[in-house]
Amino acid sequence: MAESINSVLTVDQLPVVVVGAGPIGLAAAARLVERGLEPLVLESGPSAGTAVRNWSHVRLFSTWGEVVDPAAEKLLAPTGWVRPDAATYPTGGDWAGKYLQPLADVLGDRVRYGATVTGVARAGRDRIVDSGREEQPFTVHVQLADGREERLTARAVIDASGTWSTPGPMGADGLPALGEKAAADRVSYQVPDLGDPAVRARYAGRRTAVIGSGASAFTALAHLADLAKEEDGTHAAWILRRGIGASTYGGGEADELPARGALGLRAREAVEAGHASAVTGFRTQAVEREGDRLVLVAEDGRRLNPVDEVIVLTGFRPDLSFLSELRLGLDERLQAPTALAPLIDPNVHSCGTVYPHGVNELSHPEQGVYLVGMKSYGRAPTFLAMTGYEQVRSVAAALAGDQEAAERVELTLPETGVCGGAGLFDDPDAAQSTEGGGCCAAPSTLQIGTGTPAATSGGC
Template structure:
């Protein structure tokens, strides 16, 4: 078997996966896109109420724009800031509906495993000559698809970090699972009944947490009796609120400033230096207990905004080389380490840095960053442009990676140069992507 005439498999039909499809189409490379949901952008539909802090100019892939505009699509105003729902309605859904993309989109397909046809992870001889074999579960039963290359753009939305501060679920976290919701619940709309007039804890310090806190602050006015406690692990919350007016994305700076405002005015109670070890359930709700013995609560609901991590299980039969700390591609890790880099200080990177020992296999998008919370959509678009150029044999284009990211105004590199004894993790950048929800 030779993979020469087989399609490239794109896993995930979110913004970066669809951008990969647009670049593959532009290069006349056949492809197939697998999506776990019944339509494109399944993860974004979970946070469709959230406004992105980057404008349309940062959120539309160039190849996707060319494909859409050739069909008469009118782009939104570059300077406006869409919600997740508007991103789907005005960009991702039209893109997924284009015949060039839609004919290759396979929805309701859960990818459960990827390997090489007829061989396993151990076999080295002629490994690159065997096609990939993608195993999926669908309403029609198990399916298998052969591919010449694989681009994994599945993101991290479905694998949130635990509330527990040590990377594992806190004692009692599983028992309290019905009261814990990851991400950014729609507390002013779809999820209002679960949060109105309730005692709510938000755990986490990044932009997802800030969005949740601000919505809950509004809910305290609309539904008196709603109480909000914001719990963060860092002892000094100063830089948690970001660069405010110094942020090159004004809406990102405003998000942090608004979050600080509701804390300063007492609408939200901020608890700092709290590292959750245990969640105790009782008749009056759940109480969080820190490693130092402090307690907060009881609460009726917990919003888990501690970020996300990649799910690597489906890749277990591939030769994937991930950094032991971040779980990103090993070559990429030093460039995105959140102990060092903010969004604006991450250097350009493409196919070379995203490559794994498995030939023609790439992880892109939020998942490529592993546990690092600094991913932006513009980064993913340039990643797939470079990867597709590499798959097309255009080495010069693959190496010509151009990426200028907007500074957060709180660059951790500056903190290091200033001689800080303790390098803080810069959680004021985007979580996942998912985690693209904070772009």
């Protein structure tokens, strides 16, 4: 076991540890470099954008102009790197290979791969100790790919590890459905890559249940509909926990992110063309084997006709296990920072705007630790990469002592015609009751992306 504690340095001379070499983590590193601070990015995978590469076949609904961080672009410019056409839409593979990896390469030794963060704490202080706490640096426990352990010290910690590793389960109560784990060979938690012959064979000519109502589900339905046009017998059963209302298919033509609006329209086309059938108000409680097929059972006792495969796209949630010794202020429902949660809560967010935010909304009782990017949104289903870029710009400014810049908002978000909740989030009848067919007289809500990175979100 290796011990690596750089105790000879003062706290201000220590690096800022960034957890995750995804889009937001690398943008955080670029912003820190811009501010004259030294980042150390710890990535559990073997390359930059490891999570993004898992959905490399999916096209983002954000353009290249919206998924490249300005500070990162400045850092790349001396290498001759040129941003792809700002108006075109990259796939996850494009984003990782043409932007994230070059950025990580420029950062050089500031990025370490095969380094999994297993714990973060105040040096010499567990979470119950008050004495001298704020004067202590952070200690970061790291598991290396070869099995060795390291202990690093940091002046601050920016957790940009995302939520990809913890997808939501099939069960409507937030826990795995009875039998879900036993059916793991027939259950997937990401949009299938139907360009892969082996994956295509898994779904061609078969009946697949798609569980979810966001952009990932739209994408899966659209892909399966395309497959159904070529392979007889291919059909999707779209499982919705709610009924179908005015906002079921997203913002459509009212969405200021046209590619995002088009996803919902393609899902609607899949249903109207008969390639998918919607099963509404179905809250999965169990999955049972029936020969070689699966039967989903709802809380009310309804049983879905047998399916061959299940694709669960019910969002993601943050892994907070390695932060257990820190004093975090998290909303009890969303697991997002308490000041940020009211701005993004789908249960209460209705017409208006999502207020752009930065270090003030991301701060915790434990000073010097920040959850950013997709992880900062906890279980909320809305996020865009440019939101994360603004977050880390603000955090880097605060760490550099420039509070004025940290509190300044430098972000304009696109609008969409979708409105969420205030009691309407789970009530499609109420959502349809307002003139114009939606919950608003005029579309004005800002919806910051989607909860599923593999759903063309531009998230991390």
